[in-house]
Amino acid sequence: MLPALISNSLDWIHTRVSQKVQDALLAILSAGPIPRHVAFIMDGNRRYARRQHRVVAEGHAQGFETLSQVLKTCMRLGVRCVSVYAFAIENFNRSPAEVEALMSLAENKLIEISKHDALLDRYGIRLNALGRRDMLPPNVLAAVEKAESMTRKNNKAVLNICMPFASHDDIVSAVQTSAEKAIENHDSVITEDDVDACISTSVVGSPPIDILVRTSGVKRLSDYMTWQTCETAQIQFSSRYWPDFGLWDFVPILLDYQQKIWSSPA
Template structure:
């Protein structure tokens, strides 16, 4: 009984400390759009002596935890690399497990009172949705429809996604628009307007974080991060990523914002 009481007290103190830390961070500039390459689920699973799908399941819990932190900080939009088009080349067992996991978690997250509902988060699933199994496409349509009325924040779940495909699609749409309007040429602004995140109404990316220590973008949001976005790398595997790993990213963002010239 005493150990249980001590544990509850420790949890209470930790929660209060987290509340205080978030309040301090909110007092400074907060990025309005944060993107995550959720990398390291499979290596995490091997380290924990788990099967691969359990690593991905723990990764979804890390997404829930990180999204909660972002909402409490006042981040307006979160984009995550949930499944790359290239991931279809993995073993059929792993792909099937990921699709089933996505189906279950999307259904769960959109229940009344769940995270998206509580924080007024609109869900966008961006990418080649036509490549998803029909049952997952059905869940995606329901989830997007159920959150259409939410207007306080946005979660862009990028699956199946690739920046090269995103850019090619945006260029094709711009060409179609130009032909329809007899425009003499295609502008950068026209292509930018058709890029998936912009077309979904998201603000520009301020910070992109990749976990697991790997230092590359892996074909994720390359158009969106080519100019002003700050790119950060964390050594933690995604399922282990938490507030204390996010704090240095936020402090570095705030330091750079404060250090930027007034007319920049």
Template structure:
């Protein structure tokens, strides 16, 4: 039987192409060049919920389900690192009801990972929560520590949940840490380089490679202060029109094919 996550992702294509042919398509895709690190701006949860005449909290819940689906696709393709923008520092400015619902959802999903982490264990995925976590409620911080510890032994792949996160905050913290380290060295000649700053970025400290593809859903075309340092000159930025809860393999496939085309063209 073909995996359920593939069936959901192909949409109408599965109606005309057999499961075996779909599996063959993924196998062919995996034989070509694939990114080591894909980052997602999971945008459109609220608009998705309004379109479905649902509560905003349901849109965020469906968004977490989409993250699990996309993570499984990435692991099936041996993509080493996935980063997801789960909550921006700026999001604390949203209504107290929505923020509280998001915090409760985050706690529930982190507890679920700690108790039933079959997907992460199956693919050897280590979970990292990156951001200014001291801003989160203590109950969420406790759930983060437990989930991170539960996956600490995994070393085949990485999942970075960025929450609460902002690139400007990350870069400011990296500069502060680099300067403090230079002062402690008591050297007469201190030269801070790009390499020094990069080593203090949150993604670098957990072993993440540079971002190869940055995907933003919902048709909005901006970075929203996400992984700005990590999106170097080789990063391919892709915008998808669909809302994040709807994002699946059929939406991801052309992005990966475009990545392969550009890699082959550059070689």
């Protein structure tokens, strides 16, 4: 009994010390420039599952848990908007079993949010679903719309869940909308600003992306936020699989962002 008590006590001390260190670190980081909008390509769930000798669905489930922790960290730092690549349009080409598991997981998580999500309520986060909603199964679309409705009055921060999403589709849609507006207003020219105003993140009022992070060591954008990251956004790549990504992986990214902001011409 005594060894178990000592072990439990040490675990408690480690947790408390670790939490205090994290709190102090977040306070220090918060004193510097904080990005308004951070986007994540949450890559590596399947490889994480294989490494852990688990089924792929468990890797995706763990990825959702990581999202909750990363979102909490962003909110504590004062990040205004977080966007995540939850499901690419091309992911429909994966095995039917994996697609079904992902859709079921998304529906369940959205239903949880609709009932009562302490994290979104606590930080006043409004949820938006960006992408080809018409491609979602009816039950998932219903869960999306309910989650959006339940958080619509939240106005302190934003979580954009991109599903099913592709940048080329986002840009084509924005150009089409811009053309339709130009025809209605009898305009003969469509400007870059016109298209930018119709890009999905602009439509929901999100600020420009400051940092885009891709995990798993893969160094490409995979058709995600290419319009939004083409100018000033800082693109960062982490070797961690998304389910393993945590505060200690995020800190160097934030420090690099702050260093570049401080060193840039006024």
